[in-house]
Amino acid sequence: MAVEIITGHTGKEHVTAEAAGALHAGVIGTGKYVLAGGNQFAAEIVSNNLIKIKSGELVNQGRHMRIPVNSYEEVTIQNGTQKMYRSDLIVMRYKKDTSLQVESAELVVIKGKASSSIQTSVPSYVNGNILSGATQDDFPLYRVSLSGLTITSVTKLFSVSPTIEMLSKRMDDIGKVSTAKLLTEFQCETNMITKTADGMVSLSVYMHTGAIGGNAGTWWTAGTIPEGYRPNSIVYGTGMVCGDGWLNAVPTAFMISNGLLYLYGQNSAATMLVINMTYVAMGSVVA
Known part of the structure; x- marks a missing residue:
């Protein structure tokens, strides 16, 4: 019979690691994931031959492997060679003994080849x-770099998967908008800066002041962008300046640099300024 019930009483032992693994893979994913538990396999260099791996939880293609909380494993790094470089891997190895149908997991160091070049593979x-049905698989956790006899770095090769709670909060944050204003001494009919949860900033300013025309032909500072709303780099845009009643409207250039909004005056009779632009806030990554 092909159909099986797993989370149900059948009167006999029937829940297998394969079934549990298939469930995990269906819910979490079929890849390799470090979960947000314990110390997330944090690495600590004890000596040039010993690295401590702290507690953590991972799921590799449905198989759950762990180092319990308040516990750790130590792995041995073989001696390096004077004036040579080497890169080793620390992996969580899955193995299955097909004769006994027994599965296991352990931390293993895979030794690299010594090289005279610092660019080691x-x-x-x-x-x-x-x-x-593979009987072995390695989940790389760290790259260990050696220079001579010394461990120079232990580089993490994984990212920690978010929990359902974290994902739910991120979903809740989508659509949330924070607001601020351009810090300026000039009178503004409209002064609004908005930022979405993913870091997209929209700047909308309608300035009404006689000072605009007085700065014709020069770059001048119109205001300061509040921290948290500033772009990753210098951004440029175009706006419009005009006289009262929207007369003699001409385009004008502006830029944001080091948190300051600079404008270039184009019309000595201008008393009104309108700018609108969108950019990415510093530290944000937009997919």
Whole structure:
């Protein structure tokens, strides 16, 4: 019979690691994930031959592996070679003994090849498909770089997957908009800066002041963009200046640099300024 019930009483032992793994893979994903638990496998260099890996939880193609909270594993790094460089890998290795049908997990160091060049390559590792019956698979956690006898760095090769709670909060944040105003000494009919949760900033300013015309032909500082709303780099845009009643309207250039909004005057008779632009806030990444 092909149909099986897993989370149901059948009168006999029937829940297998394969079934549990398939469920995890269906919910979490079929890839390799470090979860937000414990110390998330934080690495600590104990000596040039010993690295401590702290507690953490991971799921590799549905198989849950862990180092319990308040526990750790130590892995041994073989001695380096004077005046040579080397890169090793620390992996969480999955293995299955097909004769006994026993599965296991352990931290393993895969030693790289020594090189006279500082640009070393990482050693190869096994990339098996557990869901299709592979008997071995390696989940790379860290790259260990050695210079001579010294461990110079331990580089993390994974990211921590967000929990459902974290994802829910991110979804709640989508659509939220924060607002601020251009910090300026000039009178503004409209003065609004908005920022979405993903860092898109929209600047809308309608300034009504006689000082605009007095700065014709020069770059002048119209105001300051509040922190948190500033762009990653210098941005440029165009706006419009005109006289009262929208007379003699001409385009004008402006830029934002180091948090300051600069305008270039084009019309000595101008008393009104209108600018609208959109940019990405500093530190934001828009997909």
